[in-house]
Amino acid sequence: SSKMEEILSDGRFSCVARDPRFWEMPEKERKVKIDKRFRAMFHDKKFKLRYTVDKRGRPVNYSSAENLRKFYALSESDSDLSESDSKELKVKKKKKKKAKGKGEGDS
DSSP states (O other): OHHHHHHHHSTTTHHHHHOGGGSOOOHHHHSEEEOGGGGGGGTOGGGOOEEEEOTTSOEEEEEHHHHHHHHEEEOHHHHHHHHHHHHHHHHHHHHHHHHHHHHHHHO
C-alpha cells in the first residue's frame, strides 16, 4: 500500500488517482443482470461443469458454477419479486396448516 502511495504522489502518475477510467467498478455494475427466466442456470446441473485442469494444464478443482455467480446476478426487481413470492407461499402454507388443525380438533 505504501508503494502505491509513492507512485500516486509522483507527479507523472498523480492524474491516475483522479481519472475515473482507472477506478474499480462497483460490484453492482460489474455483474450482468439477468431476469428470473434464467435463474435456473445457478442450480441446474446442465450448466455446471467440473474442471480438473486449467488452460495451462495445471491440476485444479474448479466448477463453472463459480463463474456464473461471479459474472451474473439476478436483476433487483426479479429478486425482490421472487423473495416476496416465497414469503407469500410460506404464509399461505401456515394458514392452511392452522385451518386443518382447527378442523381436525372440531370433529
